Amino acid sequence: MAITGAEDGSVRISSIGQSSQHRVLPQLTGHQESVEAVGFSAQLPLAASAGVDCCLRVWEYNTCVERATCVHPDVVTRMAWHPTMPMVITGCADGVARCWDLRTGGLVQQYRGHTAVIQDLVLSPDGSMLLTGSDDNTAKVFLTTGGSAAN
Structure with missing residues (x-):
């Protein structure tokens, strides 16, 4: 599977198996502005997208249904999936990183x-x-269990 986000706010998931099996799933709608980051969960059948509309959107990629919207106070610039837990860390234009379940x-x-x-x-x-x-x-380096930082 591959996920892409675009400047027009569209998010698409594609099956990228052999060329005869390549398939683009329905567009995931919800973002109103540019999508800046996308990714898949390693634990659950979830994908996420984040962007200029100040939202992290979580999708069930098997059904293309939006599961949650995590609203931020400013533009979301980056995101990273936690490697062992169903969480995403987002980076924001307000200078704050946030962890979402x-x-x-x-x-x-x-x-x-x-x-x-x-x-x-x-x-x-x-x-x-x-x-x-x-x-x-x-x-900055933060310990994810305590939220403290070291420069």
Whole structure:
């Protein structure tokens, strides 16, 4: 499977098996502006997309049904799936990274410390640490269990 997001707000999931089996599923609708990040869960049959409309949208990719909308106070620039849990971390233009539980759509944790847009983020292979990079010319490492940061 592959997932793509576009400037017009569209999100599409495609089956990319052998060329005779290639199939594009129905468009996932909901975003009103550019989609900046997309991805699949390793644990559940879920996909997520995030973007300029300040939303992280969670989709059941087998049915193409939206499961949850996680509203942010500003543009969502990046996202990363937790490697062992059904959670997504988002990076936002307000300088805050947020952890969302995709089973419920609820906010679990906020990681603060940046004063400008988060331009990238990555989780460690075991999910215990989050590295963020920002337009404030800093990178921060957060322990995902406690929310603390080190410059």
